[in-house]
Amino acid sequence: MVTINCSRGVPKITYLSTPKITITNLFSKRASLVAIVAAASSFSSMSYDTELAAAKKAASLAARLCQKVQKELLQSDVQSKSDKSPVTVADYGSQALVSFVLERELPSESFSLVAEEDSGDLRKESGQETLQRITKLVNDTLATDGSFSVPTLAAEDVLRAIDCGKSEGGSHGRHWVLDPIDGTKGFLRGDQYAIALALLDEGKVVLGVLACPNLPLASIGGDSRHSSHDEVGCLFFAKVGAGTYMQSLDGSSPIKVHVSTTENPEEASFFESFEAAHSLHDLSSSIAKKLGVKAPPVRIDSQAKYGALSRGDGAIYLRFPHKGYREKIWDHAAGCIVVTEAGGVATDAAGNPLDFSKGRYLDLDTGIIVTNQKLMPSLLKAVRESLEEATSSL
């Protein structure tokens, strides 16, 4: 529902849930007409087409920046954040670029961004050289896209664009959610990583884009053989109610993708983090064994796992962080819609849907599991039993 509140003659539009329009306190017929036109045009943009096009453009440009850095990776490009996790010039550059492109492409919308990085370390004396390098990377990447006739960005513009990502998100209004490089450790190893961008509207993920520059266009599932000649670089995108598509980052025509429909766990392979510090590998093995999964785990970094799952490369993703770790929304928002629009289900370990409306963190029970609709009941049972066994053996 759209409510238009026209007190003092200024129409204020609030989205609620069902498509019904209410107009209160209208001052004049003219005000009412303006309000209806405004509501209708806002409502038609609920197809999120403009937002999706902007998100694809932003993520593709960010991928271009990241590819350049990964090729030339220098030791000086890697810093350690206060929590000791790595951050590179590409994480900062990607965040600045996505923030800048979204604001430019969607000038009529109020802009709120929940993103992983902040500019704190770059504003210090010790960060000046890195900041110069990031600024150059962002400008060079923008110059590769003919549509930005902007003057060169100054370092201060880059800092400001990065800091747009400080929003707290929540259950009201629209918020972009960005992981500028998900899987920074994979990025540093030369392995998988993703630029993950999603849009929340009233607390729900309504679109998501995953750029995976190192993911082969062909399946990476269980028996697939990979060679250095495989074409890589995938762009997954999904819109609520409209399915999930994949195209190459070079710009091939999109194809619709679907999760695996297997009901037989013996045929199902499962994905998990490459990093044992990010997910309990022993617990996943015990769940997979209970379920009857025969294939060994496919371990890769980042939300590329959600992308691979959305096109049926495997059938299950298991993620069980060590005790006390709190999952962030940017690590799952884009991946979640990519997989659910392809027919999958993503829940916490207790079977609750993932709730992205609570701010920067996900509030969940024990872990995240993803599979198709048919396998979910038996997977949940195996998870419950394995968790009970793990607790009773403590």
Ligand SMILES: Nc1ncnc2c1ncn2[C@@H]1O[C@H](COP(=O)(O)O)[C@@H](OP(=O)(O)O)[C@H]1O
């Ligand atoms: N101890 C931990 N447990 C679970 N996840 C962690 C973690 N430490 C970092 N992470 C998150 O795991 C993400 C990578 O996921 P994956 O293991 O699937 O590659 C990281 O994203 P960034 O690389 O964006 O920081 C980070 O947010």
Ligand SMILES: [Mg+2]
């Ligand atoms: Mg991440």
Ligand SMILES: [Mg+2]
């Ligand atoms: Mg990241």
Ligand SMILES: [Mg+2]
């Ligand atoms: Mg990080």
